[in-house]
Amino acid sequence: EAQVTQNPRYLITVTGKKLTVTCSQNMNHEYMSWYRQDPGLGLRQIYYSMNVEVTDKGDVPEGYKVSRKEKRNFPLILESPSPNQTSLYFCASKLGDGYTFGSGTRLTVV
Amino acid sequence: GENVEQHPSTLSVQEGDSAVIKCTYSDSASNYFPWYKQELGKGPQLIIDIRSNVGEKKDQRIAVTLNKTAKHFSLHITETQPEDSAVYFCAATRGGSYIPTFGRGTSLIVHP
Numbered sequence: 446e447a448q449v450t451q452n453p454r455y456l457i458t459v460t461g462k463k464l465t466v467t468c469s470q471n472m473n474h475e476y477m478s479w480y481r482q483d484p485g486l487g488l489r490q491i492y493y494s495m496n497v498e499v500t501d502k503g504d505v506p507e508g509y510k511v512s513r514k515e516k517r518n519f520p521l522i523l524e525s526p527s528p529n530q531t532s533l534y535f536c537a538s539k540l541g542d543g544y545t546f547g548s549g550t551r552l553t554v555v
Numbered sequence: 556g557e558n559v560e561q562h563p564s565t566l567s568v569q570e571g572d573s574a575v576i577k578c579t580y581s582d583s584a585s586n587y588f589p590w591y592k593q594e595l596g597k598g599p600q601l602i603i604d605i606r607s608n609v610g611e612k613k614d615q616r617i618a619v620t621l622n623k624t625a626k627h628f629s630l631h632i633t634e635t636q637p638e639d640s641a642v643y644f645c646a647a648t649r650g651g652s653y654i655p656t657f658g659r660g661t662s663l664i665v666h667p
Contacts, residue, residue, distance in 0.1 A: 449598075476653050478654075485564075485659065486659065487561075487644065487657050487658060487659035487660050488599070488644065488657045488660075490654065493653070493654065495653065503654075535598050535599070537598075539653070542587060542589065542604060543589045543591075543601035543604055544589075544591075544599070544601065544655075545601075546591075546598030546599045546600065547598050548596075548597060548598050549596075549597070549598050
C-alpha cells in the first residue's frame with residue numbers, strides 16, 4: 446500500500462531533550478515536506494526537500510532540522526525542544542501534484 | 556508570495572443540505588488548486604483538484620469551480636452526509652513550484 450509512515454504517533458518530552466520524528470514513504474517520491482498544524486493557523490511548512498541531499502526552509506523553520514540521506518526517509522529533528530513546539534506534525538510527499546500525508550505526530554513539550 | 560484566504564472557518568449544515576467552501580488566492584501565476592479533507596485523528600487526504608485551464612470538475616457529490624479572473628475557487632458538496640464532517644483545506648500552487656500555500660481550513664459539521 447502506498448503510504449507515508451510517521452513515528453511516533455504521540456510523544457511527550459521535556460524541554461531541551463533532543464528528539465527525532467521519523468518519516469518514510471514507499472512511493473519513490475522526490476519531494477517531501479514537514480508541516481505543523483496549530484488551531485486557527487492551518488498547515489505551516491517547516492522544511493522541504495526536493496530530492497536526496499537537497500533541503501530548504503519553509504515558513505517556520507526555527508528550532509528544527511531535517512536531513513535527506515535517502516529518497517524514502519526525511520526525519521525531523523528538534524535539537525532542543527521548547528514548549529512552543531507543542532503541535533501536531535505531518536510529513537508529506539509527492540511526485541507531481543497532490544500530497545500524500547502521514548497520519549501525524551502529536552508532540553507535547555513540557 | 557502567495558496568500559490563500561479560506562471561508563468560512565466553521566460551517567454547520569443539516570444532513571442532505573449542500574455545503575460550499577470558498578477560497579481566494581493572490582498570485583495570478585498559481586495554476587493548481589487541490590482540496591484536502593482531514594478526518595479526526597488523521598492526516599489530510601486529497602479529495603479533488605483543478606487546474607487553471609479548467610473551470611469546473613466533478614466527482615460524484617463533490618465539485619470544484621475556479622474563477623481565474625476573480626482569483627477564487629470553491630468546493631461544493633451536495634447531499635451532505637455525517638461522514639462528510641471533517642476539516643477541509645484548500646491550497647494554491649504557483650506554476651513551476653512544488654510548494655503549495657494552504658488556506659487555514661474549514662471545519663464542516665453535518666448534523667444527522
